[in-house]
Amino acid sequence: MEDTLLNTFNIMLKSLALTFLGMIIFYCLIKVLVRLFPDKKSTNNPLNF
Amino acid sequence: MEVLFASIKNFSLGNAVMFIIGGTLIYLAIKKDYEPMLLLPIGFGAILANIPFSSAIGEQGFLTILYKAGIETELFPILIFIAIGAMIDFGPLLQQPFMLFFGAAAQFGIFFTTILARALGFSLKEAVSIGIIGAADGPTSIYVANLFAGNLLGPITVAAYSYMSLVPLIQPPVIRALTTPEERKIGMDLNLCKVSKTTKILFPIIVTIVAGIIAPLSVALIGSLMFGNLIRECGVLDKLSKAAQNELSNLVTLLLGITIGSTMVAENFLTIKTLMILGMGLVAFIFDTAGGVLFAKLLNLFLPTKINPMIGAAGISAFPMSARVIQKMAQQENPGNFILMQAVGANVAGQVGSILAGGVLIYLVSSMAF
Numbered sequence: 182m183e184d185t186l187l188n189t190f191n192i193m194l195k196s197l198a199l200t201f202l203g204m205i206i207f208y209c210l211i212k213v214l215v216r217l218f219p220d221k222k223s224t225n226n227p228l229n230f
Numbered sequence: 231m232e233v234l235f236a237s238i239k240n241f242s243l244g245n246a247v248m249f250i251i252g253g254t255l256i257y258l259a260i261k262k263d264y265e266p267m268l269l270l271p272i273g274f275g276a277i278l279a280n281i282p283f284s285s286a287i288g289e290q291g292f293l294t295i296l297y298k299a300g301i302e303t304e305l306f307p308i309l310i311f312i313a314i315g316a317m318i319d320f321g322p323l324l325q326q327p328f329m330l331f332f333g334a335a336a337q338f339g340i341f342f343t344t345i346l347a348r349a350l351g352f353s354l355k356e357a358v359s360i361g362i363i364g365a366a367d368g369p370t371s372i373y374v375a376n377l378f379a380g381n382l383l384g385p386i387t388v389a390a391y392s393y394m395s396l397v398p399l400i401q402p403p404v405i406r407a408l409t410t411p412e413e414r415k416i417g418m419d420l421n422l423c424k425v426s427k428t429t430k431i432l433f434p435i436i437v438t439i440v441a442g443i444i445a446p447l448s449v450a451l452i453g454s455l456m457f458g459n460l461i462r463e464c465g466v467l468d469k470l471s472k473a474a475q476n477e478l479s480n481l482v483t484l485l486l487g488i489t490i491g492s493t494m495v496a497e498n499f500l501t502i503k504t505l506m507i508l509g510m511g512l513v514a515f516i517f518d519t520a521g522g523v524l525f526a527k528l529l530n531l532f533l534p535t536k537i538n539p540m541i542g543a544a545g546i547s548a549f550p551m552s553a554r555v556i557q558k559m560a561q562q563e564n565p566g567n568f569i570l571m572q573a574v575g576a577n578v579a580g581q582v583g584s585i586l587a588g589g590v591l592i593y594l595v596s597s598m599a600f
Contacts, residue, residue: 184598189348189357192594193341199590200337200583203444204330207582210436211327211429218428 240282244496251499252276252491255388264395267480268368268487272388275491276499286492293492296485301376301383301493306486307369308454313479314369314581315458316471318549320433322575323582324425329541329572331525333579336545337587338521339364339514344591347510352503354598355379358591360507363390364514365584366397367547372490373451374588378595384494385504389511397548398555400512404519405559408527409539414563416538418572430463441586447596448589455585518546522576538569544576547584553577 255273259266278286278293286293300306323329344361348354355378362374363386371390375383393400405414434456442449462471522542530536544556553573560567 184354186345186348188598189354190345192354192591192598193344196587196590196594197334197338197341199444199594200587201331201334203441203586203590204334204579204583206440206444207437208327208330210440211324211330211433214429214432214436215324215327215423215425218426218432220424220426220429 237282242282242496244500245280245282247500248276248280248494248496251494252280258392258395265391267483268391269388269395271484271487272391272491272494275488276384276494277491278488279492279495287495291492293489296489297492300482300485301372301489302380304373304376304450306482306489307373307376308450309478309482310369310486311451311454311585312458312461313474313482315434315455315460316462316474317479318455318459318462318578318581320430320459320463320578321425322571323578324429324433325422326572326575329545329575329579330582331529331579332522332542332545332576333547333581333583334545334587335525335542336518336522336576336580337364337583338525339366339516339518339546340584340587340591342517342521343510343514346513347506350506350510353379355595356382358595359386360510361514362386362588362591363393363507363511364518365547365588366390366394366515366518366552367581367584367588368394370451370547370584370588372486374592377592381498382503382507384490384499385507386511387490388494389508392508393511393515394548394551397515397546397551400515401519401543401546401552401555402559404516405523405540405543405556408520408523411563413527413530413539414559415567416536417564417567418538418541418569419535422571427463427465431460434459434463437582441589445586445589445593447592448586451585451589452582455581515546519543522546538567538572541569541572541576544573545580545583547577547580549577549581550574552580 252273255269258264259270340361347357347360359375359379375386438456441452522545526539526542556573557570
């Protein structure tokens with residue numbers, strides 16, 4: 182592959198897409214973890230994080 | 231006597247300029263409190279490296295030895311990541327996983343700046359190294375720059391750390407330009423559930439495995455960050471966690487700074503490329519902020535409950551400075567508006583996003599055969 186501006190643009194688009202894909206996967210992962218292992222003494226205290 | 235005259239004879243204008251630059255970095259660190267832990271050692275390292283016939287650099291110089299041991303091998307950035315991992319509480323992110331998307335959107339500066347650098351004539355590897363300043367994360371910038379463009383390591387590191395310390399000056403005007411006062415007044419839901427300890431322990435382990443599968447070359451970066459976080463969250467390694475947060479972090483930062491400074495030799499540093507890199511670093515931070523804000527505004531077109539678009543700007547990795555800036559701006563518009571938790575969540579997501587983006591770029595560029 183040639184080192185051209187068009188290819189750079191192509192790589193950047195792929196990177197951006199893969200970064201978002203990674204975040205979607207992490208999002209699903211957290212949702213599953215939180216559902217599987219809920220906090221038993223949840224207090225809903227907004228200042229306690 | 232001959233040595234003295236040889237030193238004076240070899241002292242160039244470039245050396246003098248580098249002394250001034252080194253002195254300026256030390257001044258900014260001490261007087262302005264701009265990332266003092268990094269900028270002071272970098273400034274002093276630059277002075278050490280620009281004294282003619284300096285024994286600090288060269289084949290036997292201790293800075294060269296440190297460079298080969300800690301930078302060429304990528305060991306220092308990795309150790310710093312363990313320390314950062316031990317410092318980060320992923321709780322706010324686990325409570326609001328939606329914030330992850332801002333952590334991705336606010337990496338937009340990396341991609342825009344890389345294309346800009348490429349258009350300005352830098353090679354792809356150099357352009358990616360410059361673009362990664364937009365990760366707003368010093369160790370990631372050092373890691374990628376050393377891998378792809380070791381000759382640009384000095385200016386890239388100086389730009390990355392300088393702009394990180396200037397986040398309170400860079401972000402507010404960009405955010406104001408892209409949002410209305412009404413948007414900045416939007417409040418966020420404070421009713422967040424707590425996250426169990428099991429989730430906090432499993433998160434770093436599973437993220438490492440998943441990230442490793444998506445981008446194997448990111449394992450060193452994300453794995454070390456998550457290892458540090460696992461030490462913090464497991465609850466049985468308090469001594470190690472504190473050691474990582476304090477001793478390890480301080481020692482490696484000290485050595486990293488002075489070693490990076492030693493790469494700032496006049497003939498390599500005083501070039502038009504350095505000026506361009508400093509300019510593009512600023513562009514990267516501006517577009518990171520804009521990317522995050524605009525993404526939040528885009529989501530607001532579809533969401534029934536609106537998000538304060540400033541949260542998007544906290545998706546850059548400059549932790550925790552960016553979150554503080556956002557909270558301060560929210561309270562300037564409405565003193566009763568408390569969005570710090572969401573901003574911290576987005577900020578932590580930015581830390582993950584910057585490492586992921588760095589790993590993805592390393593993977594994609596390394597797999598190109600130019």
